[in-house]
Amino acid sequence: MDITDQIALVTGANRGIGRQFVAELLERGARKVYATARRPDLLEASGLSGLAGASGASGVEVLTLDITDHDSIRAAAAAASDVTLLVNNAGISTSTPLLTGDRAEIRREMDTHFWGTLDMIRAFAPVLAANGGGGIVNVLSALSWFVSPGNGAYAAAKAAAWNMTNGVRLELAGHPGPGRAPRRGGHRHDGRIRRTQDRSP
16 A cells, blocks of 8 residues: 555554554655554653654644544544544553453453454544545454463454454445555564464464
8 A cells, every 4th residue: 555645543653563653654655644542641752743744744643542432533533534544553451361350351352452443443434435445454463363371352352353354344345445454473572472372272
């Protein structure tokens, strides 16, 4: 996908992969990136607002967004009505055991990775369509396909998100614009992924 002159929104942009997405999108020619997180002060502290867009001016607009809150999602969709590329990166990992762990924590994993991501797509699909089609990127995990001790809730939520992504792709098949689901790999977590695979039954 050509990033030149795109207007993107990245969830969970305050650190790690999300922050790198913002920087990389601007480097590849995005006109503007909405960098979102539950706490905008963390985004400001990360120095993202100083990054330049394709025009040379500041290319980052900071937005408060909690993807588990419907009102927050609606507000973001209204504020970022010019978006042409949605990057669903926000996530959590509670390390909650499926059999003995707090059910509320397991639900929080599902509310974030599955429902939060789906609700973002449902809110922004009309925005993307109005702006010419656009694209959706859901950031998933190798744990969408296997599980290791301590990652049961996370893996279940990511597996649900993976299949939801495929379902959404089918429903959007008649519309222009790519839908992608990169798995996290090729960066500093590669060793952890390999160790997780080795421990999987």
